[in-house]
Amino acid sequence: MDFSLSNEQRSWQMLARKFADEEIRPISLERDAIPTARETWTWDIIKKGSKLGFRTMAVPKKYGGQETDFVTQALVMTELAKADSAISKAFSQNWKWSHLISAACTDEQKERFLKPFVADDTFVLGKGITEPGAGSDNRMPPTDDPKPGLRLKAERHGDEWILNGEKAFIANAPIGKLFFVDARTDPTVPLKQGITMFLVPSDTPGFRIGKVFNKSGWRFYQNGEMIFENARVPHANVVGEVNGAVRKTGGAGGDTTGGDLFGDLELSANALGICDDACDSALRYGKTARQGGQALFAQQQVQLKINRMYMMTEALRSFVLRVAWEHDRKIHSCNAGLAMNYSCDVVQEVTELYMDIRSADGGHMDPHTDKLVRDSFIWSHLAGDSVSRMKVTRRIIN
Ligand SMILES: Cc1cc2nc3c(=O)[nH]c(=O)nc-3n(C[C@H](O)[C@H](O)[C@H](O)COP(=O)(O)OP(=O)(O)OC[C@H]3O[C@@H](n4cnc5c(N)ncnc54)[C@H](O)[C@@H]3O)c2cc1C
Missing domain, CATH: 2.40.110.10 (Butyryl-CoA Dehydrogenase, subunit A, domain 2)
Incomplete structure (x- = not known):
């Protein structure tokens, strides 16, 4: 199999990485710490991202969007989520429903709703x-x-x-x-x-x-x-x-009867971003924190935990990109649902291991560690919830 990315996919990934590093990460913890739910939102980051195409990248070119493929969408979501999972979701929620407009609406409805959506940086x-x-x-x-x-x-x-x-x-x-x-x-x-x-x-x-x-x-x-x-x-x-x-109920384009296929890809790609952040952070912490006169990373138990974090994250990456690749070829199976369920397990275990490695520091609510763990628990209640998502097993036997 060829796992390489096209130039276009790579350039979207790089654009998202730069935006995540320069614009999202600097505001992430500050927005998260605001106590009033209604006030955590800021249009500034949405407008900036919208101007780069991150709000409308699932809209067909015919209606003024970027019409990126699913592999590109997965790559961008992961990069944005590595800086802030909630801000990544605020962008990709628009892709989910613009996929549905494309899949389910009449031409007249698309004209009426997609064009104003594309034209306005604050249309979500x-x-x-x-x-x-x-x-x-x-x-x-x-x-x-x-x-x-x-x-x-x-x-x-x-x-x-x-x-x-x-x-x-x-x-x-x-x-x-x-x-x-x-x-x-x-x-x-x-x-x-x-x-x-x-x-x-x-x-x-x-x-x-x-x-x-x-x-x-x-x-x-x-x-x-x-x-x-x-x-x-x-x-x-x-x-x-x-x-x-x-x-x-579609979302992946084409015949989407029977499930929100994009939604499953979206959440597993977003979870991957959190895992990437947790892995990088764990490695950084393991190299700098000291225990018993040496770097924490020298402890074999810590190495084993970091090994497990990376192993599960890389397995999730393979699954996410495979599902995206299948969506681009209109191969729709139970894989998207399985990837979503797997991502729930992985994101919760990986962030818990990260908190564990930070020990007292993690338990004492270091704001970044605490945010990763709190964000990961949202996966139990998304796309239905952890029980209703098991419905994917019905597709295994069909
Ligand atoms: C961050 C977030 C974003 C969301 N966004 C949206 C959105 O945009 N649009 C939208 O419509 N909804 C949205 N939801 C709602 C979400 O889809 C629901 O929370 C979800 O469907 C579960 O419903 P509920 O919370 O009413 O739980 P309930 O259905 O009341 O379930 C409560 C508990 O009972 C269990 N349970 C329920 N039925 C069964 C059963 N038959 N057998 C065994 N156990 C069962 C469940 O697993 C769960 O643990 C969102 C939720 C969250 C957390």
Whole structure:
């Protein structure tokens, strides 16, 4: 197999590395330490990154984007995440939903939404599925019972739909300009047959943002409530068919039926960035900290721990790039989901080993070590959660 990168892939990787070193890393710990969730966000870093293409790199060239391939997207996410995982995610969240616009929207919707998205450095995207009483059961609803799952209701009145209900934990909600929203359009049938996806601009009448959630990890990344009180959405903003939302969960382009394939790649590539940071930091610490009159690294147990950190990180890198390479060839299998599950295990073990190597210093909340550990624990609750993600095993037997 040829593992080399093209010149274009390499130059995106270098651009991301420079931006991460010069712009992201210097603000990372300072933003993370801000106690009020709503205030950790700054547009300055988003605008700077947007001007380099990091907000729109998944948008087709036809609509003004960079149309990078999946290998490039994985490389860039990893580089940005090595400096700050939450800021990396704030950029790539836009790729995820611009992939969905490309995969699921009509040409008229693409013209209407992709062009303004590309033109405005402060235009970010989100998607609302989860609700206060409906999280995992949106991903694995029973096939014979209409009650479980999201309750946000949409009723048609002529050329408009009236939406009522609430969403919770929605990424980019407090600062986004456009959202995909899943709503019940037929509450009498099991969830998968009765939900419709809508495009909801932030200035939609009857729609507002509620509280911003205070998270232990990924503090820069904004998660908020979405509140719909007789919100009026034009029929022209229905994505795909009425009652057909689950068939539009894509993200990798092409036929994406049955899973958010880009989302899985995205999270595993981001986890890899944290692992790279933890490995470099552990090695640096092992060489400089002293114990028993010699460098900490001279202790065999410490070498074994650092060895395990590197070994797992490099295995994850191979898996991530293989999945990205497969997406570029439209080879869609259970691998993306498996890589996501593996990345959860790896990022949590690698950061824990790093904290362990720092010993009292790690336990006493050195801000950087503490941030890596807190960020890594977010993986337990992403892309569903660690239980619902095991659904990938169903794809192994198909
Ligand atoms: C950083 C972050 C960003 C997010 N961004 C978004 C977003 O942009 N849009 C969005 O819609 N949502 C988003 N979410 C929400 C996320 O998708 C949900 O948190 C997730 O689906 C789990 O739902 P829940 O929190 O309601 O937990 P619950 O579903 O209530 O689960 C609670 C616990 O019970 C377990 N459990 C649940 N059902 C079962 C079962 N059948 N069998 C065994 N165990 C079970 C779960 O594993 C979990 O441990 C985000 C969450 C986080 C943390």
